[in-house]
Amino acid sequence: MRYPVIVISSMRVAGMALYPFILVNNKDAVNDATLLNHERIHLKQQREMLVIFFYIAYLLNYFINLIKYCNHHKAYLNIVFEREAYKNEQNLVYLKQRGFWWWRFYL
């Protein structure tokens, strides 16, 4: 599935997946295959969790991690959905092989 990529230069992060859009903070990022793959992994996670349950689980996981690590960056990197996306962002065929709810292997 193709997702529209939108450039929002005022965004503080490089990329973001806001179903069904990929938001990036500069026009060069539109050609960044790794970044786009990372965001597409999130869009797949979102779709298979009916979008809303992804955001609830994502935030819940973040706040649990924040209590655990007392550090924003560590809390973010250890969100199960981020673990899956970072681990596989350079594998450009990952989404073709990936099964349903494979993020669960990164719990």
Ligand SMILES: [Zn+2]
């Ligand atoms: Zn991510």
